[in-house]
Amino acid sequence: MRVLPQDLTPGLARAGRALAQVNSLIIAEDAGLTRQQVRDFEKRVGRLTLEEKACLYKTLENYGVAFIAEDENYGYGVRKRHNASKTRQLKRWEDEGGPGGEDDI
Numbered sequence: 001m002r003v004l005p006q007d008l009t010p011g012l013a014r015a016g017r018a019l020a021q022v023n024s025l026i027i028a029e030d031a032g033l034t035r036q037q038v039r040d041f042e043k044r045v046g047r048l049t050l051e052e053k054a055c056l057y058k059t060l061e062n063y064g065v066a067f068i069a070e071d072e073n074y075g076y077g078v079r080k081r082h083n084a085s086k087t088r089q090l091k092r093w094e095d096e097g098g099p100g101g102e103d104d105i
Helices: 010-020 024-031 035-042 050-062 084-094
Strands: 065-068 077-080
Touching: 010 024, 010 035, 010 050, 010 065, 010 077, 024 035, 024 050, 035 050, 050 065
Parallel strands: none
Antiparallel strands: 065 077
16 A cells, blocks of 8 residues: 555655755755745644645655555555665766756656
């Protein structure tokens, strides 16, 4: 089972952003939200529409966050999509220069 965008909770969003090591301004800009919207959602003082949650969810996924669904033994959570070795390899490729392109990472 998979965590869907509508299931995105403030805790998952905050944990995902921390795991990706990206500040709220960058995540907000990439998701088409304001920094305050992201901060308020993470602090549980603001709400996001389903469309805004989907944008935030997709942005976090683009930063390498994988969402883990709850099952009968464990609760939901987040993890990195790639292990440390793969992440270093991707970083090395990105640092090689040349024009940037779209990717699914």
